[in-house]
Amino acid sequence: xxxxxxxxxxxxxxxxxxxxxxxxxxxxxxxxxxxxxxxxxxxxxxxxxxxxxxxxxxxxxxxxxxxxxxxxxxxxxxxxxxxxxxxxxxxxxxxxxxxxxxxxxxxxxxxxxxxxxxxxxxxxxxxxxxxxxxxxxxxx
Numbered sequence: 001x002x003x004x005x006x007x008x009x010x011x012x013x014x015x016x017x018x019x020x021x022x023x024x025x026x027x028x029x030x031x032x033x034x035x036x037x038x039x040x041x042x043x044x045x046x047x048x049x050x051x052x053x054x055x056x057x058x059x060x061x062x063x064x065x066x067x068x069x070x071x072x073x074x075x076x077x078x079x080x081x082x083x084x085x086x087x088x089x090x091x092x093x094x095x096x097x098x099x100x101x102x103x104x105x106x107x108x109x110x111x112x113x114x115x116x117x118x119x120x121x122x123x124x125x126x127x128x129x130x131x132x133x134x135x136x137x138x139x140x
Contacts (some may be wrong), residue, residue, distance in 0.1 A: 023085060037056070
């Protein structure tokens with residue numbers, strides 16, 4: 001399994017701040033909570049390391065996490081919780097979004113974990129969908 005199948009990266013159609021705002025608004029509209037947003041640029045700046053903008057948005061849907069935490073057999077999956085979306089700007093000036101491919105990983109999980117990861121992965125893609133350009137022509 002290649003790393004680029006496990007961690008997905010997509011270019012946003014919007015700038016850094018607008019991408020974050022759109023993701024947060026869509027997540028809220030679908031019942032997801034945002035317990036924390038990690039500002040990695042600021043954290044690194046405090047340690048005298050200068051990088052472009054990077055924020056990691058933590059997302060939690062209580063009905064999904066609750067289903068996993070109710071069963072002892074699935075509590076180990078808490079290492080993957082909450083779900084995270086990383087928004088960052090690269091040297092090309094464009095904004096990108098990366099996330100774990102939960103839907104793909106769910107195919108390797110059994111029972112409640114597989115079901116919940118699949119649903120969470122699908123919803124994560126819906127949350128981010130409006131920041132991606134689906135009509136972009138491929139490079140030839």
